[in-house]
Amino acid sequence: xxxxxxxxxxxxxxxxxxxxxxxxxxxxxxxxxxxxxxxxxxxxxxxxxxxxxxxxxxxxxxxxxxxxxxxxxxxxxxxxxxxxxxxxxxxxxxxxxxxxxxxxxxxxxxxxxxxxxxxxxxxxxxxxxxxxxxxxxxxxxxxxxxxxxxxxxxxxxxxxxxxxxxxxxxxxxxxxxxxxxxxxxxxxxxxxxxxxxxxxxxxxxxxxxxxxxxxxxxxxxxxxxxxxxxxxxxxxxxxxxxxxxxxxxxxxxxxxxxxxxxxxxxxxxxxxxxxxxxxxxxxxxxxxxxxxxxxxxxxxxxxxxxxxxxxxxxxxxxxxxxxxxxxxxxxxxxxxxxxxxxxxxxxxxxxxxx
Numbered sequence: 001x002x003x004x005x006x007x008x009x010x011x012x013x014x015x016x017x018x019x020x021x022x023x024x025x026x027x028x029x030x031x032x033x034x035x036x037x038x039x040x041x042x043x044x045x046x047x048x049x050x051x052x053x054x055x056x057x058x059x060x061x062x063x064x065x066x067x068x069x070x071x072x073x074x075x076x077x078x079x080x081x082x083x084x085x086x087x088x089x090x091x092x093x094x095x096x097x098x099x100x101x102x103x104x105x106x107x108x109x110x111x112x113x114x115x116x117x118x119x120x121x122x123x124x125x126x127x128x129x130x131x132x133x134x135x136x137x138x139x140x141x142x143x144x145x146x147x148x149x150x151x152x153x154x155x156x157x158x159x160x161x162x163x164x165x166x167x168x169x170x171x172x173x174x175x176x177x178x179x180x181x182x183x184x185x186x187x188x189x190x191x192x193x194x195x196x197x198x199x200x201x202x203x204x205x206x207x208x209x210x211x212x213x214x215x216x217x218x219x220x221x222x223x224x225x226x227x228x229x230x231x232x233x234x235x236x237x238x239x240x241x242x243x244x245x246x247x248x249x250x251x252x253x254x255x256x257x258x259x260x261x262x263x264x265x266x267x268x269x270x271x272x273x274x275x276x277x278x279x280x281x282x283x284x285x286x287x288x289x290x291x292x293x294x295x296x297x298x299x300x301x302x303x304x305x306x307x308x309x310x311x312x313x314x315x316x317x318x319x320x321x322x323x324x325x326x327x328x329x330x331x332x333x334x335x336x337x338x339x340x341x342x343x344x345x346x347x348x349x350x351x352x353x354x
Contacts, residue, residue, distance in 0.1 A: 005033040010045040014179055016052030016060065016082040018274065018292045022180035022202075024052065027059025028297065034067050042070040045090065050181025051081025054106050054127055056297070061134065064089035075099045075167070077178045080186070084166070085131060088138045093167040095158035101166055103135060103146075104153040104186065110273070139165030153188040261286040262293075270298030 004011050004025050010033055014023030037043055045064065051057075064071050064086065073090030080102035087093055087101065095101065106127045110120055132146040139146070141164075149164070158170025182202050183193040196202070259279040262268065267290050268275035274296055278289040 004029050005036060008037065008044070010034075010037075010043060012045060012060070012083070012086065013048045013076075015181065016049055016086070017056030018296045025060075026295070026297065027056050027063055030060045030063045034063060039068045042072070043067060044072050044074065045086075046074045046076050047079045047083055047087055048076040048179045049080065049083035049086075050078055050179050050183060051083050051102075054082055054085075054131070057082030057085040058130075059297075060086045061089045074171075075101060078102075078181075080181070080183075085134055087166075088134050090168075092169075093161075095161050095167045095170045097158065097171065100155055100157055100190075101161045102153065102155045102186065102189075103131075103150050103166070105147075105150045106131065109277075111276075135166070141165060153186060155188060155190065258286050262289045265290055265293070267293035271296050 004013075010030065012025050012030070014025060016024070017026055018024050034043065043064075070091050071089060073087050073093045075087060075093070075095045077096070077099050078101075079087045080100070081104060084101050084103050106124055108120060108124060110116070112120075128147065128150060129143070132143045132150060135141070135146045135150075136143045154164075156164060156166060158167065161167040162170055178193065178196060180200065180202050181197070183189040183197045262279040262284075263275055265275075265286070271293050275289075275293060278284045278292060284292070
């Protein structure tokens with residue numbers, strides 16, 4: 001059985017799809033769990049998620065909508081972004097005290113020429129319209145009204161979610177801890193959530209990938225003043241500099257090898273965007289990246305991402321990110337993985353005893 005099924009309930013804790021911040025669940029796991037549970041039996045679904053992939057969110061939503069038994073959704077602490085789409089599948093949606101829900105326009109990152117980005121923008125607008133239709137059907141609002149809320153990135157507590165039609169009721173029990181997620185990505189996230197992301201090592205500011213460290217070393221070396229006269233102890237200084245350069249070269253070589261392996265592995269086929277994200281935006285090892293890619297659903301064709309990584313591409317890419325990061329907003333230009341994880345079984349057991 002999928003790990004998300006416990007005691008006859010679905011625990012959708014963590015990222016929607018293999019998004020990269022901690023534990024995650026997939027639409028395939030939801031389908032399997034519902035099949036095991038029995039199509040005519042009522043099901044309780046508990047959500048605590050900062051969001052993830054739109055396609056996986058839509059898949060989970062449709063799986064729950066297809067379930068013939070009554071679906072009761074409890075937002076334990078957070079249902080943001082793609083997780084809020086899933087919540088709309090409930091026949092009854094309950095927001096627990098302290099829990100929040102957030103809706104916003106879908107966003108993406110990528111690479112390519114101007115046409116590629118125009119095409120991506122068109123696709124994002126279509127995705128936004130499809131998501132707005134789901135929210136509109138639940139709330140009774142018009143699609144245009146929902147799009148305004150999405151554009152504003154609307155955060156709601158239980159009372160507000162009920163008033164706006166996104167939930168049936170707000171209950172008075174204590175909420176669970178928030179799911180690990182980089183809430184700094186969201187421009188209107190409450191400050192306490194952004195601070196929590198930083199303090200708990202979920203934010204982009206918490207750590208950098210090895211490629212970023214290599215790039216920073218290179219940048220620092222480039223701005224060192226040049227001298228024409230050797231200083232006292234120059235031999236020792238030169239030796240240290242040579243060793244530092246050797247270490248930098250080794251790190252760059254290792255990083256290029258890691259990126260090349262991820263982009264060229266069989267598991268990357270049909271998962272181009274995820275492979276590029278793992279290769280360039282995180283410090284995920286090749287072995288871990290293989291596991292994530294193997295579990296992720298294929299969303300593209302059969303071609304692999306470009307696997308020929310020039311010697312300078314990794315460091316140049318990271319240098320560009322470092323140069324732009326000082327001007328970045330809370331969305332950030334760097335993304336990292338987290339060491340935080342959720343033990344669904346322990347959380348479920350603790351909740352049952354409370």
